[in-house]
Amino acid sequence: MKHLPKHLRPRWRYVAVGIETWTDAEVGRRAFQRALWYSAGNLLGDAGSADADLTLLSFSHADGTGEAVVRVRHGHVDAARAAIACVSEVDGEPVGILVRGISGTVRACEERYMGRATASSTQRDVAFEGAERAATVRGDACDVRTESGRVGAMTFDTE
Incomplete structure (x- = not known):
């Protein structure tokens, strides 16, 4: 054909x-x-x-x-x-x-x-809502683990 x-x-x-x-x-x-x-x-x-x-x-x-x-x-x-x-x-x-x-x-x-999604992430403790919490940090974004679940935050939200 x-x-x-x-x-x-x-x-x-x-x-x-x-x-x-x-x-x-x-x-x-x-x-x-x-x-x-x-x-x-x-x-x-x-x-x-x-x-x-x-x-x-x-x-x-x-x-x-x-x-x-x-x-x-x-x-x-x-x-x-x-x-x-x-x-x-x-x-x-x-x-x-x-x-x-x-x-x-x-x-x-x-x-x-394409190729911009290669940002590396690190695990570290951050200060969030007045307490030390575990978080995964990628550039300026942080995935913070709290008692009620996960929260997406920016680095200026954490101290």
Whole structure:
């Protein structure tokens, strides 16, 4: 079977997505893809979700940070951005999603927007709410463990 001519082939855009979770959260590729499809189906409906065709091309997640490349049909980028932004949890774990940028090729997407999620984290004790507490520190962000659960804080919130 012959390939379609170039002017008849579908055109794609590639969306670079940053992912942030609690440091001990386990987020897998399949679970993230399922969350994307679920979000697109809820926001855009079945027909809109099929038209946008959100497909996860690459995914990495470790130590609370991650990144992904999502393939989207050319004319549906705005709808896809909205669907990606609606993802709030993956397998019951809360996630923060940031669309870093959009590109016309996978290579350009990776070169421009990927590789920023390599921030190292350290475990240390911080002063929070007048007491010494265990925390995981990544740059300016701190995940502080309290009696009632975890709290996200910035370094200026701790002493």
